[in-house]
Amino acid sequence: MELATVKIQPPEGAQLVLAQSHFIKTVEDVYECMVNCVPGIRFGLAFSEASGPCLVRCAGNDAELEKLAADYAYSIGAGHGLVILMKNAFPINVLPRLKEVPELVNVFCATANPVEVILAETAQGRAILGVVDGLRPKGIEDKRDAEERKQFLRNIGYKMS
Numbered sequence: 016m017e018l019a020t021v022k023i024q025p026p027e028g029a030q031l032v033l034a035q036s037h038f039i040k041t042v043e044d045v046y047e048c049m050v051n052c053v054p055g056i057r058f059g060l061a062f063s064e065a066s067g068p069c070l071v072r073c074a075g076n077d078a079e080l081e082k083l084a085a086d087y088a089y090s091i092g093a094g095h096g097l098v099i100l101m102k103n104a105f106p107i108n109v110l111p112r113l114k115e116v117p118e119l120v121n122v123f124c125a126t127a128n129p130v131e132v133i134l135a136e137t138a139q140g141r142a143i144l145g146v147v148d149g150l151r152p153k154g155i156e157d158k159r160d161a162e163e164r165k166q167f168l169r170n171i172g173y174k175m176s
Contacts, residue, residue: 016137020147021091023098023130029080030106031130032099032113033123033146039064039072040119041097046074048116049101052109058101059084065140068115077102091132095120107173119149124148 021152025031041062049058059081061073066124071088075081080100088098097119101109106125113119124130128149135142156164 016135018144019134019141021087021132021134023087023091023132025100025127025129026083028102030101030104030125030127032097032101032106032109032125033132033143034097034099034119035093035095035121035123035129035143036062036097036114036116036118037095037120038118041116042072042074044116044118045097045099045113046166047111049109050076053104055110056101056104058099058104060097060099061085061088061096063088063092063094063096069094087114087163091134091141091143093132093134093143096143105128 023031041059046061049056057077057080059073059075059077061071061084065071071085072162073081073085075084081104084098084100088096110122110125123143123145126148131147133144133146135144169176
């Protein structure tokens with residue numbers, strides 16, 4: 016077994032969900048889930064089929080995000096890996112509904128940060144072991160930092176005054 020990493024950098028203004036699913040029907044079910052979560056959401060998704068032709072299956076309503084999701088899924092190369100890139104929405108808007116998709120097995124991360132996907136590779140294939148999501152902490156927030164966090168949440172509409 017060998018360990019490897021693949022770096023993923025969501026494009027400016029995009030969010031990433033990296034998950035594991037288990038059936039080719041994932042592509043259509045996740046597509047339907049996404050379009051029903053947030054009006055105006057733009058997204059692309061790609062699913063790595065783990066048997067038969069072993070293709071990266073993809074869909075979306077944004078050609079650029081769909082192609083990038085397919086490229087990321089192919090470079091990760093882990094069977095049943097699912098990559099979703101989205102704009103005009105945050106993961107918090109879609110995760111509860113995504114978790115209701117019957118094929119979804121696991122969510123590794125949901126982020127706009129750069130990600131390193133940690134993989135194990137065997138003679139059979141690849142597995143996602145986990146992710147490095149963003150950067151290491153630089154300290155512990157103080158009162159000013161806490162106030163900035165609270166204000167940010169209000170500025171983007173997730174908390175009231």
